[in-house]
Amino acid sequence: MAHAAGTELVIATVNNGHMIEMQKLSPAFEKANPDIKLKWVTLEEGVLRQRVTTDIATKGGQFDIMTIGMYETPIWGKKGWLQELKFDAAYDANDILPSIRDGLSVDGKMFAAPFYGESSMLMYRKDLADKVGVTVPERPTWIQVRDLAAKIHDPKNGVYGICLRGKPGWGDNMALITTMVNTFGGQWFDMKWQPQLESKPWKDAVTFYVDLLTKYGPPGSAANSFNEILALTNSGKCGMWVDATVAASFVSDPKQSKVADQMAFAQAPTAVTPKGANWLWSWALAVPSGSKKVDAAKKFIAWATSKEYIELVGKTNGWATVPTGTRASTYAIPEFVKAARFAPAEKMAIDSANPNDSTLPKSPYVGVQFAAIPEFQAIGSTVGQQMSAALAGQTTVDKALKAGQVAAERQMKKAGYYK
Amino acid sequence: MNRTLPRLLMAPAVGTLFLWMIVPLVMTIYFSFIQFNLLQPDQSDFIGLENYEYFLTDPSFGAAVWNTIVLLSSVIGITVVVGTLIALLINEPLAGRGLVRILLISPFFVMPTVNALLWKNMMMNPIYGVLAQVWIFFGAEPVDWLTVHPLFSIILMVSWQWLPFATLIFMTALQSMDREQLEASRMDGANYFQQLRYLYIPHLGRSVAVVVMIELIFLLSLFAEIYTTTGGGPGDASTNVAYLIFKQALLNFDAGVASAGALFAVVLANIVGIFMIRMVGKNLDK
16 A cells, blocks of 8 residues: 555456557556556457446446447447547657548547557468469459359368358458448448348348358358468468458468468458448557546557557567557558568558448448447347358348348337337 | 344344345346446336347247257256266276276366367367368268257257266265165066166166256356357357347347346246256155
């Protein structure tokens, strides 16, 4: 008690590689700010979301800094649950990539600072494409992807044409399926907040997805999400993979991947429109509005999301491991560009995504691979369950979409969007 | 005799226990009658039975109840039958009996989540799982267990975990059997099956009741295995009531509907409980 002069910050974060690095490097911050002590609560993504959501909703005040994503920030910001983040000129907020900054702001006010950002892209085996004589364009269409998948699909030798997420969850299979629906010209809700799951674009997109994955995907797709597919890709079993850009640094790392040299990168495939084909996500740091240690918390966030921090990671751990997708200046660092082959494709994907305008028909919601409304988690996970059932062949696409539509209408009605 | 003093002395303890039980229950009942979504705490009105209506008319509800029943009865059936067989097998003296017993019991000490991960990644993975390798060795197409037989896969995992428990109880029961009675029956010319029918199985009755009751209590709330492997899917194929409540509370953040679901689960557990106590009670009377 006698030493209580300092401030202790409790930071809730997710157990992704970049955040684990942040913890290892945080003594540098503590050395520079001897009056601030850091206490980490590191959790798996789903559990983190449950903990911080219950904490902030019940005004629990357990955490001074929370790691939240692009889904939570606009909702919570609008409710006044988060402190607005304003930093001095040295922080250079204008350096933050515009699409990421937009997604973490409400009416131009930033409520969370991006720690790393990601979009989605196509990662593929150059050697297999070369073998069948196909050149993948910078922005392929889903039809082209399907044709290539058909050519390189060779399950006898343990190579599957394409691996995609199938595990139910709004952040799992629905993240990918939503980008497919977007690019097939669909949307979650129309301007009257009516769910659109039985519309033609949804049917086209989901039929295409199920067909593609059952024909040219690995067995067990209905249980695969990011980590499962990463393991498959690293052991050389996936010909193609459309997923988060953050995967690129893993699959091209020879220490983890057997096919690191063969991996090449392109934009996420498109169909009817390029709009909303690349998703957009960022893990960001935010301060709950009830916090009593706002200044110290902001100081830490400014440090962890600064250019200097990126430099620190680059110098201590190697330039290919820096948190990417947040600052334009990162992509201008020569050492980084040299170390990260995927950087140009990643930057292009992030720049092309716009959470405010991601669907062909006008939509009332913000978000590319989700709709930033509180009801979306429930709707997304229920529809995700239905999609995985369709993928597993337990129900038809039409029935699954109908069930999803009914569930979505129920939730929206319960939430009082309409009677 | 004056019993006031002992009652007074006991009152604080009983009172604490009562509060311990009643406060969460009352809060759950209260929440179940209001609109209470954690993400919209500003709209919390009294809505009567609407939460119950939403829980009971949830498209997954029927499947969840059915799956809970199937899960319970199959796991209990498997563990009791196979557990009895194994217990009988290792009841006779055999070389290395101690080691065999330790090996048999060890699955019970594996944490449920670890158990699920073990089965998911090492056994049932359709590409590099052990089972897939066996299938490939015999030239067959590997089975994608968690997709094609999700509920069966969960039953398998849970049975694997609980079988040692049943075996352990049955084994101890068999050890306590009257050797002289067995000897006598053999002298009278009873063969093994007659001994089984008239001596072993009746003797095991009580321990079966205990195993069934304990497994019922624990398996009603079965969750970790489903969460880790199938996430309740595909579709609702492996969603049980506990998982459905979890979905409402922590995926949808709808505390109101989740409370209604929790109360439903309490009712369900009580119905099962009444039947069980009758059954066990009858068994113990004998």
